[in-house]
Amino acid sequence: MNGRAFLAMLARDAHVARRNVVVLLFQTFLQPLLFVFIFGRVMVRSGYMPASYKSLLLPGIMAISMVFTGIWAVAMPLISEFQFTREIEDRLLAPIEIGWVAMEKVLAGTIQALLSGLVVIPAAWLILRPVALDFSRPLLFLAVTVLVALFAAAGGLALGCTVNQTHIGLMFSLVLTPMIFFGCTYYPWSALDSFPILQKAVLINPLVYASEGLRATLVPQFPHLSLIAVLIVLTLFDALMLVLGLRQFRGKAVS
Amino acid sequence: MVGIRTHDLRKVYNSAPPFGAGGGSPPAQRGKQKKPKPEIVALDGLSLEVAAGEVFGLLGPNGAGKSTTVGILTTRVQPTGGQAWIGEHDVWKQQVPVKRVIGVVAQRPNLDFSLTAREILAFHGAYFGLDSHERTKRADALLERFKLTDRADQMVRGFSGGMMQRLSIARAMMHDPQVLFLDEPSAGLDPQTRLLLWEIIREYNHSGKTILLTTHNMEEADALSHRLAIIDHGRMIALGTPGDLKASVPGGYLLRLRFGTNSPELLEKLRSLAGVREVRPVEPNGADVYADRGGSLIPEVATFAASSGAELHDVNISEPSLENLFLHHTGRSLRE
Numbered sequence: 205m206n207g208r209a210f211l212a213m214l215a216r217d218a219h220v221a222r223r224n225v226v227v228l229l230f231q232t233f234l235q236p237l238l239f240v241f242i243f244g245r246v247m248v249r250s251g252y253m254p255a256s257y258k259s260l261l262l263p264g265i266m267a268i269s270m271v272f273t274g275i276w277a278v279a280m281p282l283i284s285e286f287q288f289t290r291e292i293e294d295r296l297l298a299p300i301e302i303g304w305v306a307m308e309k310v311l312a313g314t315i316q317a318l319l320s321g322l323v324v325i326p327a328a329w330l331i332l333r334p335v336a337l338d339f340s341r342p343l344l345f346l347a348v349t350v351l352v353a354l355f356a357a358a359g360g361l362a363l364g365c366t367v368n369q370t371h372i373g374l375m376f377s378l379v380l381t382p383m384i385f386f387g388c389t390y391y392p393w394s395a396l397d398s399f400p401i402l403q404k405a406v407l408i409n410p411l412v413y414a415s416e417g418l419r420a421t422l423v424p425q426f427p428h429l430s431l432i433a434v435l436i437v438l439t440l441f442d443a444l445m446l447v448l449g450l451r452q453f454r455g456k457a458v459s
Numbered sequence: 460m461v462g463i464r465t466h467d468l469r470k471v472y473n474s475a476p477p478f479g480a481g482g483g484s485p486p487a488q489r490g491k492q493k494k495p496k497p498e499i500v501a502l503d504g505l506s507l508e509v510a511a512g513e514v515f516g517l518l519g520p521n522g523a524g525k526s527t528t529v530g531i532l533t534t535r536v537q538p539t540g541g542q543a544w545i546g547e548h549d550v551w552k553q554q555v556p557v558k559r560v561i562g563v564v565a566q567r568p569n570l571d572f573s574l575t576a577r578e579i580l581a582f583h584g585a586y587f588g589l590d591s592h593e594r595t596k597r598a599d600a601l602l603e604r605f606k607l608t609d610r611a612d613q614m615v616r617g618f619s620g621g622m623m624q625r626l627s628i629a630r631a632m633m634h635d636p637q638v639l640f641l642d643e644p645s646a647g648l649d650p651q652t653r654l655l656l657w658e659i660i661r662e663y664n665h666s667g668k669t670i671l672l673t674t675h676n677m678e679e680a681d682a683l684s685h686r687l688a689i690i691d692h693g694r695m696i697a698l699g700t701p702g703d704l705k706a707s708v709p710g711g712y713l714l715r716l717r718f719g720t721n722s723p724e725l726l727e728k729l730r731s732l733a734g735v736r737e738v739r740p741v742e743p744n745g746a747d748v749y750a751d752r753g754g755s756l757i758p759e760v761a762t763f764a765a766s767s768g769a770e771l772h773d774v775n776i777s778e779p780s781l782e783n784l785f786l787h788h789t790g791r792s793l794r795e
């Protein structure tokens with residue numbers, strides 16, 4: 205691997221991100237903040253939801269925010285760089301193995317997903333005060349967030365190199381929307397106890413592990429899946445998405 | 460100094476060309492399986508040898524396999540068979556060392572629309588490990604050379620086709636590659652820019668660099684290449700210096716004739732004219748006459764035609780050229 209070329213590519217992405225910072229901020233934070241405001245503040249203050257719901261909701265919002273941002277941040281530029289501007293060609297010709305070109309995109313997406321996840325916490329805290337968050341296990345919390353962010357970015361790589369421009373909207377509505385609603389984001393997994401079949405079925409949804417993992421580290425007072433299981437499954441999903449994404453990327457990069 | 464070599468390169472595409480891909484209509488040969496997969500033979504055993512320091516031209520019509528050849532030599536296309544080397548390095552097996560020494564201008568523009576012209580050069584330089592001082596110095600010099608200095612800090616999104624093309628070439632030269640690939644570099648350029656480009660290409664070559672350029676413009680191939688290969692349907696049909704190739708056309712001159720009616724007897728008569736080397740019938744009522752003189756043949760041709768009752772309708776005379784060579788080999792015009 206050629207570290208200088210890799211860093212230069214990362215620098216290019218950072219440069220472009222800085223230039224588009226306003227759009228990027230809106231894209232990343234608007235939806236989660238609206239969610240936090242409506243569900244956490246409006247619904248709670250008006251009495252439709254108990255106050256404890258605020259703390260339960262926060263990890264779910266964080267998971268959605270990270271997964272959406274990571275997938276979007278990697279998939280959308282890849283689609284346009286392969287199909288329209290063809291900008292990726294200059295990187296593919298850089299003196300670095302092409303797998304690393306894909307890895308750079310994943311790293312950039314992971315960082316973006318991490319930022320979007322971490323910003324939800326202070327923002328939500330401002331809107332929702334008081335929320336009962338537990339920061340007594342920072343390393344475990346970090347491990348979960350990194351795994352979730354990596355999943356999102358690697359998933360974006362796989363998606364961006366598989367789906368073409370005309371189908372990406374469809375992909376978001378047909379795959380990501382159900383993923384969010386069946387992803388234990390607005391409710392804990394244990395809330396599905398009375399739907400035993402559904403409760404088993406949603407376990408194929410990686411977002412379940414993201415929400416439950418964040419719940420387990422941030423608000424352990426609520427019921428959640430075992431943290432060990434979450435860490436193992438997220439690691440497996442990360443590996444799967446990376447392998448798949450790299451394969452698809454090579455298929456696109458070389459004809 | 461680094462040369463280029465290929466041995467028996469083959470490339471078969473298994474999918475239709477992506478939208479906007481260069482090349483003409485694919486000669487889709489559908490197999491007999493249940494779900495027919497198009498098989499496009501783009502290269503059919505191409506062996507080339509380009510000496511270090513040479514300007515080598517690949518001339519051929521659309522769809523001949525020029526871009527595929529460049530793609531294989533630049534790691535972007537996986538060969539179905541055969542091998543390719545840049546210097547000592549096998550292109551497919553040693554991609555990174557190969558990429559270090561090559562610069563590539565693709566046929567279709569691929570500039571980074573999120574950056575300015577200067578940034579495009581700078582980041583490209585950074586990918587190749589140039590330090591920031593060197594990047595600035597080279598970018599300034601190239602922008603100046605390609606007459607882009609006044610647009611250097613604008614986003615390339617708004618650039619004209621010609622400006623994008625100039626910037627693409629500047630970018631390919633940014634890391635001072637030993638081997639430069641230019642895929643149809645002057646397509647769509649105005650004549651003035653084309654001359655600037657030719658000058659820059661010659662200059663770059665004089666600094667000891669190897670250049671492989673593709674074109675379907677014979678004038679360009681003639682003007683720039685030390686040697687050139689004419690390819691068609693993925694095969695080489697002629698190889699040599701532009702002068703040798705032009706001299707290899709029988710007679711050199713080509714008279715494309717069209718008559719009122721089809722008369723084999725007339726064609727026989729034409730063969731007997733002084734200076735005529737070869738007469739080829741062209742459907743329906745024409746003939747391609749290869750001869751060592753041009754206009755002076757016309758009165759005699761007209762007389763023969765009249766006496767055979769096949770009036771001469773149309774004449775097109777061309778002087779010795781690579782175009783004629785291509786026609787002679789394939790019966791088709793390069794422009795078709």
Ligand SMILES: Nc1ncnc2c1ncn2[C@@H]1O[C@H](COP(=O)(O)OP(=O)(O)O)[C@@H](O)[C@H]1O
Binds near residue numbers: 480481486499527528
């Ligand atoms: N990526 C691709 N997928 C499928 N077919 C392709 C692809 N690229 C080129 N072709 C086909 O291969 C043949 C050679 O194309 P190309 O090398 O682009 O020719 P040229 O550059 O000489 O015009 C054409 O028939 C073209 O349609």
Ligand SMILES: [Mg+2]
Binds near residue numbers: 526
């Ligand atoms: Mg081409």
